[in-house]
Amino acid sequence: MLDAVTHIRYAHAWLLYLLPAAGVAIYYLYQLFGKNSEKGNNLLLEEIHQPGAGVPGRMAPLVLAGTIITHLFGGSAGREGTAVQMGGSIAAMVSRWLRPLTLHTPLLLMAGIAAGFGAVFGTPLAGTVFALEVLAVGSYRWRAFIPCLAAALLADYTCRWWQIAHTHYPIQPGLAPFELLLLGKIALAGILFGLAAFLFAELTHRIKSFFTQIVPVRWLIPAIGGVILIALVYLLQTRDYLGLGVTSQQPDGVSLVNAFQPGGVNTFSWWWKLLFTAITLGCGMKGGEVTPLFFIGATLGNALAAPLGVPVDLLAATGFLAVFAGATNTPVACTLMGIELFGPAYMAYFAIGCTAAYLSSGHTGIYSSQLIAHPKLLNRRRHGHETTIAQGFQRRRAFTGKYLQRLRQLLR
CATH class of the missing domain: 1.10.3080.10 (Clc chloride channel)
Known part of the structure; x- marks a missing residue:
């Protein structure tokens, strides 16, 4: 679908002028039907860390529609977030259907992330480790390795069975001298x-x-x-x-x-x-x-x-x-x-x-x-570290605001 809408946009250059209207349409699409789907990939991470309201099944069709609209009218975006959210949404639905079997929902969500990521790029091993690694900086949930690997391999095989071709990047196959x-x-x-x-x-x-x-x-x-x-x-x-x-x-x-x-x-x-x-x-x-x-x-x-x-x-x-x-x-x-x-x-x-x-x-x-399970630099332990990436951003924004305020006072 992404390939199809890209070629449509190439053939009809005037579609770019409708990009503002397309953005408004995406906004109302999520306002009317989105529930908590607006959080996107972050919702999946939150539900894995601490299950709460759950991942709605509507996330998959909504993010697919929103991504197609974005690309059709010329927005600059990718496809990984769409694939991961679709994988997580489907995994959450399966978890609800099979609840009597007491499946571990966070584990199934991780498998959905691995499947979506591994299939969209044709890299099932990277998709597997990505699902284990992306949850927390410096920490891995290795007990989910086998379910994630199975999901990623099967998802990649499904794409190949449907003859979905992945992009080939022209790099020399020889071995560069180790220097x-x-x-x-x-x-x-x-x-x-x-x-x-x-x-x-x-x-x-x-x-x-x-x-x-x-x-x-x-x-x-x-x-x-x-x-x-x-x-x-x-x-x-x-x-x-x-x-x-x-x-x-x-x-x-x-x-x-x-x-x-x-x-x-x-x-x-x-x-x-x-x-x-x-x-x-x-x-x-x-x-x-x-x-x-x-x-x-x-x-x-x-x-x-x-x-x-x-x-x-x-x-x-x-x-x-x-x-x-x-x-x-x-x-x-x-x-x-x-x-x-x-x-x-x-x-x-x-x-x-x-x-x-x-x-x-x-x-x-x-x-x-x-x-942020473990700081990247050891000396950060002396001053503490953020619990999440979002808290780190808020702290940096507050620091920047305080610095700019002082700068304005000096200029006066």
Whole structure:
């Protein structure tokens, strides 16, 4: 369906002008039928940590419809969030149907997350570990490994049985020579990838918070976001940053696939995709964050390859994984994804890049309900640490507000 609506948007450029109306339609769709589905992936994490009201079955069709509408009219979003929410919603329904068998609902929700993630990217091992790793920073629920693995493998097999083809990324299959200098360059790039992940997560949260505070009429927020995106398209004179961004309408356009080739993207392509996606999701339109994060990481890796003297395809692949690892705090799952997508030849470089990004992204992330079980830096224990990503964001926002207030007083 995403492929179909993307080609429809390519064929009918005027659909972009309806993006503000599409955002309003998504808002009312969730207001009328959504119940607590508006929380998205965070609802799944909350129900796994502490079961409460439950995950409604309506979440699956709602997020599918919202994502299709977003992509049809040009919003910049992904597909992982949709797949994960559909998997979790279906798992919750199965749990309610089989309640007499006393199935463990959080375990089944984790299996649904693994199935959705593993199937949408064709990476069942990464999907399995992602479901175990995403719940809490620095902690894993290994007792759920076998159910999650079974669900992810079966989901991936189902897609392949239906002949669903996954994207192939053009990376050289050979083994790059293992050099300490190259390893150091990858680590340095990994730090920059982590900072890009931090920027994406913070900007998305702040855009949502900003519009919530200054726009009292809630349905106007997605409409304003749509108008801003249209203005950016005309400012940049390109539509390459709309939709998934895996491929472009023009063969030589900026896209995720072209990021693996020298000169395939522009120096600041990563920033523009980051901005388009943060506005789309921060203003309430639907879709995932992961494919845009892949785009951001791969294009940033392409831009850094020449200054660092690293092969373009290797650094694009590392950025592809590392920005996602920093934004979701899942370095192990992202390393496994690299092995499944690009082969085991570059495993050491992927692991270094993902770990560096994970450490440099701080205690932030795209999932506000993700717990912080163990701080990333040991000295943080002296000062305490946040319980959730959301609490960390609130503390940073309060600190920033206090700093700005003091700055205004000085300027007076």
